[in-house]
Amino acid sequence: MKAGTRIGLTYAAGLAGLAALLPGLAAGQTGFEGATIPEGGTVAASPMVDDWAGGAALAPQATPLGNRPVADRTPASPLPETVEPDTDIVLPGTAAEAGSPEDAATVLADNLVLQNDQTLIAAGGVVVWYQGARLVASRLIVDGDSGDLTIEGPIHLSRPGAADPEAEAILIADSAQLDRELQDGIIRGARLVIARELQLAARQATRSDDGRITRLDNVAASACQVCASNPVPLWEIRAREITHDAETRLMHFDYPQFRAFGVPLASLPFEVTAPDPTVERQSGFLRPEIRTTSRLGFGIKTPYFLTLGDHADLTITPYLSASRTRTLELRYRHAYRGGAMEWNGAITRDDIDPGETRGYLFGAARFELPRGYNLGVQLQVASDRSYLLDYDVTDADRLWSGVTLERVKRDKLVFARIGNYHSLRADEPNDTSPAQVADAIWQRRFTPGMIGGEAMMEWSIHAHRRPSDEDIDGRDVARGSFGLDWRRNQILPGGVMGAAILGLDADLYRIAQDSDFDDVVARAVPIGGVELRWPLIGHSAGATHLVEPVAQLLWSPRGDDDDIPNEDSRLIEFDEGNLFSTNRFPGWDARETGLRANLGVSWTRIDPTGWSIGLTGGRVFRAHHEDQFVAGSPLGGNRSDWLLAAHYDSGDGLAISNRALFDDSFDFSRNELRLGWLRPDLQISAGHLWIDSERDEGRSEDTNELTANIGWQIAPGWWGNAETRYNFTAEQAQMASLDVTYRNECVSVEMGLSRRFTDSDNVRPETSFDLSVRLGGFGRQKDGLGTVARRSCMR
DSSP: OEEOOEEEEOOOOOBBBGGGTSTTOOSOOSOOOOEEOOTTSOOEEOOOTTOOTTSOOSOTTSOOOOSOSSOOOOOOOEEOOEEEEEOSEEOTTSHHHHOOTTOOOEEEOSEEEEETTTEEEEEEEEEEEETTEEEEEEEEEEOTTTOOEEEEEEEEEEOTTOSSTTTSEEEEEEEEEEOTTSOSEEEESOEEEETTTEEEEOSEEEEETTTTEEEEEEEEEESSOOOSSOOSOSEEEEEEEEEEETTTTEEEEESOEEEETTEEEEEOSSEEEEEOTTOSOOSEEOOOEEEEETTTEEEEEOOEEEEOSSSEEEEEEEEEETTSEEEEEEEEEEEETTEEEEEEEEEEEESSSTTOEEEEEEEEEEEEOGGGOEEEEEEEEESOHHHHHHTTSOOOSEEEEEEEEEEEOSSEEEEEEEEEEEEOOTTSOGGGSOOEEEEEEEEEEEOOTTTOSEEEEEEEEEEEEOSOOSTTTTOEEEEEEEEEEEEEEEEOGGGOEEEEEEEEEEEEEEEESOTTSOSEEEEEEEEEEEEEEOOEEEEETTEEEEEEEEEEEEEEOOOOOTTSOOOSOOSOOOSTTTTTOSOOOSSSSOOOOEEEEEEEEEEEEEOTTSOEEEEEEEEEEESSOOSSSOTTSTTOSSBOOEEEEEEEEOSSSEEEEEEEEEOTTOOEEEEEEEEEEEETTEEEEEEEEEEOOBGGGTBSSOEEEEEEEEEEEEETTEEEEEEEEEETTTTEEEEEEEEEEEEBSSEEEEEEEEEEOOOSSSOOOEEEEEEEEEETTSSOOOOOSSOOBOOOOOO
16 A cells, blocks of 8 residues: 655654553653744754754853844744655555565574475474564474464564564564464464564464454553563553554553552553554644642643644643643644644633733744745744743743745845834833834855956845834834945965955935934945955974964044934944954944954964864954944944953863953953863853943943753763853842753653742742653654663573
């Protein structure tokens, strides 16, 4: 049987019925690790704080700006993880896969005896292959008249068509009576092992329907390892009969009884269904979660996963707590041939706001269009910020909803978006903040034919509107900009790298509802400069040293931007990444002008044992004292602060980075220290940030904050993760959490304790505790951090 072309959603399987036996007896995961929509609603890789494989993580709690032309640091709504379309799917265990019925069997044994020209007896290390099935036994008797088989064990029998018999269902028995196809018959002392995870032991098993159906009588099922010295598993499910369907990969439990440490805890007087460990996606209950918070009290979530074909699914999660909340959470996901979408939402009636209906709706979609374009859609709506915090949705305080369109080629970029911002901050009124915002950017990189080098041309349009109609407070702005940058490098005598730099930035502004500015303002800022680099390399004691002094001289006509409101260039960074930049303002509203020199030097030592260290230092000098940067800014005045950055990489997982800004008196204005250490049993990501106060940049107090996330292997099977954010200026923690996970071969237990210290008019401090338990062997599970505790059986 073949299925048509389809698009799949990757998701862990659900469990129907058995979830009633014990919280956590579920086959799916409520979490989803896929792609996210960054600024503007388009798709990029999702950085997972708890998934640090691939390199040292330096302070992952800091929100990354991403690589989009417009980065606003608004939260991302997730997209589902999709898989490529499948074609010509052949279900396992079918005749199409097994081969021709006329295929002869292959028998391998130590001894083969033919009695009376009819009965074949094979003994000693018997292995039989027939139509995709494999049989391993100690003795085999074949009746020549009927073709029936009498088999003496120990017996190992795989189902037909198994791509990896060891990883799928294997039948182990003491003896058996089977038909000539090695499929249907009676097996005594049977054990069915599925995907090396779930074991079903019974007195007798019966196989039918060409090996598709296996029925086990008086059976016990468990994913826990059973030792001869300790035959009682951690948990087991006993039933009158368990039926396993090799095609649907479902198990049917008749009158199941759940036991822990041999003690019966719960039973059901009817039949229930569960997926076997090879199932990735199946309708049913997911892992329940117990959640207790100081504002909502004790509660439980019982998600139910519903498949809607291969291309869509729906998750319904009731959340009930003791006289505090009645919440219904919904998630809908849909995969298309050229895109995917996901919608998450909830509706709530609780005692926090009596009589009020609260909730949220987050949605995201991404579609591939002709000629390489991508269309993104994002919707984010919440009744209030405290709801997002109370129900652990997100700690974001500014939401964005809108549409994006982009195309990225080797030498071209097209990016456009239009949407609406909604602030949840108490000190940021929505009527006087830019709400409706539109951006369009076109960039092209090319090589001029006459002068060579490399050039970049950019056209951009921006507009934003404030809902208020008041003068000044309701200022609306529209801007059109053109930019052209050209650079040509040339190797000079002595190995010096020289470069010529030219550029032009032109802007046209339309300003409304602000009497402090003209209605129409035009501006053009040309730039010219030269740059000299002298890369040097040397060797000492087996180590390689790289030294590169850099001198850059730039000029633009002096001027100020007092006739243009600065709304996108208020937060300015000064680091080794923009030390040699022609313009250090992050947006378009402000341009760096005047005669200035960017001077710096970098040194890197690469040790043959694998570790390396690097230093970068520099400073900016100006011919005239410009008012572009405020007096307290590290870039203000005729001379900027000194920049000194250091980086260390041990080569085996440890990375340290520090960046400091200080004046001639060694008074530090900024210092940032980040540390990352990745080992199989230890993962540390921490950062400390110090920034002087500056009212013009929105900082009325010094920033002195520590952020740390530590994961460690507590003991075999035990993994702990602690996270904190401490504000030294306020002398209190902003948040702290501790998560502990225990995993062995048959059970996973996750516990989390967190405390949020935020206190405002609409947000109160809160403590929460989460607990979830999942039994192994039902549905496919993803590997977690740390080791798995496994019991060793000593003979």
